[in-house]
Amino acid sequence: MSSWRKDHLGASSSEPLKVIIIGNGPSGICLSYLLSGYTPYVKPDAVHPHPLLHRKLTEVPGVSILDQDLSYLSEGLEGRCESPVALLFDALLRPDTDFGGNMESVLMWKHQKERAIPHVVLGRNLPGGAWHSIEGSMVTLSQGQWMGLPDLQVKDWMRRKRRGLRNSRATAGDIAHYYRDYVTKKGLGHNFVSGAVVTAVEWGMPEPSGSEARNPRPLFQVSGFLTSKDQSQRPFSLCAHNVVLATGTSDSPARLGIPGETLPFVYHELSALEAATRAGTVTPASDPVLIIGAGLSAADAVLYARHYNIPVIHAFRRTVDDPGLVFNQLPKMLYPEYHKVHQMMREQSILSPSPYEGYRSLPEHRPLLFKEDHQAVFRDPKGLQKVFGVSLVLVLIGSHPDLSFLPGAGADLAVDPNQPLSAKRNPIDVEPFTYQSTQQEGLYAMGPLAGDNFVRFVQGGALAVASSLLRKEARKPP
Numbered sequence: 001m002s003s004w005r006k007d008h009l010g011a012s013s014s015e016p017l018k019v020i021i022i023g024n025g026p027s028g029i030c031l032s033y034l035l036s037g038y039t040p041y042v043k044p045d046a047v048h049p050h051p052l053l054h055r056k057l058t059e060v061p062g063v064s065i066l067d068q069d070l071s072y073l074s075e076g077l078e079g080r081c082e083s084p085v086a087l088l089f090d091a092l093l094r095p096d097t098d099f100g101g102n103m104e105s106v107l108m109w110k111h112q113k114e115r116a117i118p119h120v121v122l123g124r125n126l127p128g129g130a131w132h133s134i135e136g137s138m139v140t141l142s143q144g145q146w147m148g149l150p151d152l153q154v155k156d157w158m159r160r161k162r163r164g165l166r167n168s169r170a171t172a173g174d175i176a177h178y179y180r181d182y183v184t185k186k187g188l189g190h191n192f193v194s195g196a197v198v199t200a201v202e203w204g205m206p207e208p209s210g211s212e213a214r215n216p217r218p219l220f221q222v223s224g225f226l227t228s229k230d231q232s233q234r235p236f237s238l239c240a241h242n243v244v245l246a247t248g249t250s251d252s253p254a255r256l257g258i259p260g261e262t263l264p265f266v267y268h269e270l271s272a273l274e275a276a277t278r279a280g281t282v283t284p285a286s287d288p289v290l291i292i293g294a295g296l297s298a299a300d301a302v303l304y305a306r307h308y309n310i311p312v313i314h315a316f317r318r319t320v321d322d323p324g325l326v327f328n329q330l331p332k333m334l335y336p337e338y339h340k341v342h343q344m345m346r347e348q349s350i351l352s353p354s355p356y357e358g359y360r361s362l363p364e365h366r367p368l369l370f371k372e373d374h375q376a377v378f379r380d381p382k383g384l385q386k387v388f389g390v391s392l393v394l395v396l397i398g399s400h401p402d403l404s405f406l407p408g409a410g411a412d413l414a415v416d417p418n419q420p421l422s423a424k425r426n427p428i429d430v431e432p433f434t435y436q437s438t439q440q441e442g443l444y445a446m447g448p449l450a451g452d453n454f455v456r457f458v459q460g461g462a463l464a465v466a467s468s469l470l471r472k473e474a475r476k477p478p
Helices: 003-008 026-035 051-057 070-074 084-093 129-133 154-160 172-185 271-279 296-307 336-347 407-413 455-475
Strands: 017-022 038-042 107-111 119-123 192-194 196-204 219-227 233-245 289-292 312-316 359-363 366-371 375-379 385-389 392-395 443-445
Touching (some): 017 026, 017 219, 017 455, 070 084, 070 455, 084 455, 196 233, 233 455, 271 296, 271 392, 289 296, 296 312, 296 336, 336 359
Parallel strands (some): 312 359
Antiparallel strands (some): 196 219, 219 233, 366 375
8 A cells, every 4th residue: 555545545634636647547557657757858869750740859859748839749640540649649659650660769768756746546446447357368459569658668578577469469468467567667656546436526716825816726626435455445535736537438338228238147248258157157058148249349258258169149230341340440460350250240140050150140130128038139120029048148339438426427528518428429528739628627538538549549648638737837836
């Protein structure tokens, strides 16, 4: 337990903290690294392959990237992300990765303790967040090198651990271990509090006094409880001048909203299939496991079930050739196992004998209800009802962020306040070069909450937040 956790958690009378980060996944870890005084500079002899960016980087030699104009530096960059700052930081860390190269980062890191901003990172799990909840043998979607955080490459860490990448990709277990190790190796552990569940974040203007009378800033109150190893819970309440939301989107699985979805054999997480397999309640002799969904989580479930010879019925709304299916967007050479699932979905339907024993595909089928006797009722493409006996149901159709701890569950913070908050379609509305909420000063959002959905790009959000917070500190009167 960190000394901060011992001394301050629950001490509501203490001075407000500078920053509270809610979420200890890759976004929160990267931001903690930057706020701990680790400062990026361009190497004096570095030559960036992007000519315009290289010219801009040479205009102010010796000035930290955190102190430069991120809008100016990122202008003209293009890539696989809509965030200009995410593209900028990615280009500095991995200059030619989109062209198949492995050029070293043009950045060097200096630990300047005088630049550190005191902060605390609150997380339900160990550092690494939701990565600790993923079945350890699952292979990451992104290449292993794209899962790394600043100044500790995954491939170097894997080599020291005598581990290897599989087809350029790492296992979820390795990545979860890497994130924990990163926090330790970079000396960040004293900032992290695990087992912390935030239940409320409220804000208002403090009573102006002293310098605050000239420029009052909002004060945030963060409340929740801390779960100990013995499962006992202790409440805490903290105040801070800035709060960063970095909770990701895996907290609240999406639901079908049909009758029977709350029955005890219907689940919304792959871990339920893993547990049933280990317990022997689902076996090759069982009725099929019903997997609903056509994304990567559903594909992972199919692969897991096939590995243990568990029969599968795989149902999904779309046609198998729908261009919106994620399988149609993945290179076959890098993702052969996902393309194998897609091939199974395409080649087998209810109307033809299955070329894949123990697997049945139901494209364009909509679930109508689940019955207590383990029957699932569907409507097929012709409008007819079909009934299947199943042992277990996995509904894997995506997830939503759980921001129930915010006023109005954060709805007013979204790009479109009238639509549900969604990482892909309706994220939190943030300023593009600070990641501060457009609706509330001092409140920041990063990672999937701000629309950055891959570890490779969430680090740009951390750069933007850290730069903004450092500028606030610099503006404070003596």
